[in-house]
Amino acid sequence: MVYAQTSGPENVIIDGKLTEWGPSLKHYDKAAVLEYDLHNDQDFLYIAFKRPKFAWNIALPKRMIFEISDGDKPGVQIVYPGHYSNNKDEMWNHLEIKKSGSNTFDTLTVYNDDGIQAAGGFWIKAVPAKEAGGAPDESETAYYVGADGELAIPRKLLPVKSGTCTIRISIPSEKEFANALNVLVLEAHFDPQKGSGYGLEALLKESKLSVTYLLK
Secondary structure: EEEEEEOOOOOOOOOOHHHHHOOOOOOOOOOOOEEEEEEEOOOOEEEEEEEOOOOOHHOOOOOOEEEEEEEOEEEEEEEEOOOOOOOOOOOHHHHEOOOOOOOOOOOEEOOOOOEEEEEEEEEEEEEOOOOOOOOOOOOOEEEEEEEEEEEEEEEEOOOOEEEEEEHHHHHHHHOOHHHHHHHHHHHHOOOOOOOHHHHHHHHHHOEEEEEEEEOO
């Protein structure tokens, strides 16, 4: 359990670039392979995140699930990027939301009547293959597939208006590896050569983190 409360940037611009959050995000969860930061003002709860490598999972159905709840009580759930499109760029223009008390998810664009703002994207970084857990030959190159993103969730949608709330971020695993790889290559348009073997194996691992956050 991580307790996070930071001063945060003065003006958050939801563009997926993370510029205003500083040179790096303040928190890192090793098990989830996720950098993140949290902030709120009187109108929004902001979530900034970076998957510095092995972001294959985010390109698959269910993708990243953000849940804000009142302790163990069900709260609002947001899937981002959304499931409207399997294209690795277009998917960041959509999200899914299940509001408190609802049994279903609604698919929205990032321009929606609920006032939720979201932006993000994938990126590829070349690294020595040895660093990526591949061949020991330092002359060979491997690639990390990463992702950056931001969410601004209106406080009117939160199950907690003041005090503490629980924020959970999870990235489901993909048990049917062959089908998952097919989605990545044929539909999401990822080059299977752009990523280490370990990165693909990460598809089989579910990532979760839980944060208790004090609303200001």
